[in-house]
Amino acid sequence: MIHRFNNNGYNIVLDVNSGCVHCVDEIAYDAIGMYEESGTVDKDSLRSKYSDVTDDEISELVSEIEELKEKGELFSEDIYEQYVGDVGKRQTVVKALCLHIAHDCNLACQYCFAGKGEYNGECALMSFDVGKRAIDFLVANSGSRRNLEVDFFGGEPLMNFEVVKQIVEYGRSIEEKYNKNFRFTLTTNGVLLDDEIMEFANKEMSNLVLSIDGRREVNDRMRPTRNGKSSYDVILPKFIKAAESRNQTDYYVRGTFTHYNTDFVNDVLHLADLGFEQISVEPVVSPKTEPYAITEEDIATICEGYDELAKEMLAREKEGKGFNFFHFMIDLEGGPCVAKRLSGCGSGTEYLAVTPWGDLYPCHQFVGNEDFLLGNIDEGIKRTDICADFKLCNVYSKPKCRDCFARFFCSGGCAANAYNFHGSINDSYEIGCELQKKRVECALMLQVARAEAE
Numbered sequence: 001m002i003h004r005f006n007n008n009g010y011n012i013v014l015d016v017n018s019g020c021v022h023c024v025d026e027i028a029y030d031a032i033g034m035y036e037e038s039g040t041v042d043k044d045s046l047r048s049k050y051s052d053v054t055d056d057e058i059s060e061l062v063s064e065i066e067e068l069k070e071k072g073e074l075f076s077e078d079i080y081e082q083y084v085g086d087v088g089k090r091q092t093v094v095k096a097l098c099l100h101i102a103h104d105c106n107l108a109c110q111y112c113f114a115g116k117g118e119y120n121g122e123c124a125l126m127s128f129d130v131g132k133r134a135i136d137f138l139v140a141n142s143g144s145r146r147n148l149e150v151d152f153f154g155g156e157p158l159m160n161f162e163v164v165k166q167i168v169e170y171g172r173s174i175e176e177k178y179n180k181n182f183r184f185t186l187t188t189n190g191v192l193l194d195d196e197i198m199e200f201a202n203k204e205m206s207n208l209v210l211s212i213d214g215r216r217e218v219n220d221r222m223r224p225t226r227n228g229k230s231s232y233d234v235i236l237p238k239f240i241k242a243a244e245s246r247n248q249t250d251y252y253v254r255g256t257f258t259h260y261n262t263d264f265v266n267d268v269l270h271l272a273d274l275g276f277e278q279i280s281v282e283p284v285v286s287p288k289t290e291p292y293a294i295t296e297e298d299i300a301t302i303c304e305g306y307d308e309l310a311k312e313m314l315a316r317e318k319e320g321k322g323f324n325f326f327h328f329m330i331d332l333e334g335g336p337c338v339a340k341r342l343s344g345c346g347s348g349t350e351y352l353a354v355t356p357w358g359d360l361y362p363c364h365q366f367v368g369n370e371d372f373l374l375g376n377i378d379e380g381i382k383r384t385d386i387c388a389d390f391k392l393c394n395v396y397s398k399p400k401c402r403d404c405f406a407r408f409f410c411s412g413g414c415a416a417n418a419y420n421f422h423g424s425i426n427d428s429y430e431i432g433c434e435l436q437k438k439r440v441e442c443a444l445m446l447q448v449a450r451a452e453a454e
Helices: 026-038 043-049 055-070 081-089 128-140 157-178 195-204 216-222 232-245 265-273 296-318 338-343 384-391 415-422 430-453
Strands: 002-007 010-015 021-024 096-100 147-153 181-188 205-211 251-257 278-283 351-354 359-361
Touching: 002 026, 002 430, 010 026, 010 430, 021 026, 021 430, 026 043, 026 055, 043 055, 096 128, 128 147, 128 157, 128 351, 147 157, 157 181, 157 195, 195 205, 195 232, 205 232, 216 232, 216 251, 232 251, 251 265, 265 278, 265 296, 278 430, 296 430
Parallel strands: 096 147, 096 351, 147 181, 181 205, 205 251, 251 278
Antiparallel strands: 002 010, 010 021, 351 359
16 A cells, blocks of 8 residues: 655655655656556556656666565555464563643633533542552553653642642652653643743653643633733743753643634644744544534645645754754664554553543543442452453554555554543544645655655
């Protein structure tokens, strides 16, 4: 299976199964398309279209295509489906927890999937005792894996900062004993961020996620304070200071764009102009009934925006003003293992969410849905059948993924989104898929352009 596309003047051919990316001229682009369609190249058709190309050059081109095919770099066979059974049967360990340190928030974000931070339930703060037991659960269920990840999430976790500090201290105190290394991450809206917290985060947090949507008017429309006032002016100076204090690494500013700002590229560039070098701005996922929901009619505009953003990133890189855009980051040399390429983030198996009272869910987006309550940190996982379903969820269990060129880059997409839109984790969220495919194309174009510039 191959995927041919044009982007920013480049003719790109992706060999889906091998992951090889080829940048070719127009005649090779057409010839490969012919080969894909019929298994051969119509030399007469090429000769008619490209009158300045000789018969010998066409024959040489055909030979090169067949040589690439022989080497497994073009039209390669799918060798991964045979591993699906092994992936489903493999023994997994828990290696990451999302700790819901606070089911409460000091903002009133309109699009919040967590119901203003309360996950459609009651306000609650995780106690240190629950957090300690969660860390013990992680260690006990992590097998021989040394590197473990713990995300402090909410709501707004800084509303429970003292417990965050206590949990980190406890984790550090047992690392040597159990031969573990904890990588802590903090996601915050920044309202309570101060110098003390920043100093602690720079010492203990492997990554810092700073929530801001971009331009003041865009951010404040969707992310007001509880009393309806602006949050932009409160958080921006703190975020700039935080990014600089981390030397512009090991953090990212993370925004959400909606139907109201399909010109989201301006928000990305606004953040870049402010000096941020690690940026993630992604489309909202919400019920179609919400006025801010991304619609099918928005797709073309958003895709044009991704193309525009990729071109602007290249221009800024040439000027020495480059920045990273999270959704354009692809590793073509290494990347995730086969299991990750097939199954994705590991929700429900390797990655679990923990509520303030210690219940376990497949991930943060399932919290509050009792149908996905797995168990708790004291008794462990009781609903092993749910975990088994997640373990078997992969790009081959999803009909919409089987013939998609992007399947090994997105690993089938988000299980929670699929469930929320179609009632099955083995389905796919169509709007998200279309945008993901465009992001992959832009990411591949950037790789090609950078390789040519070297």
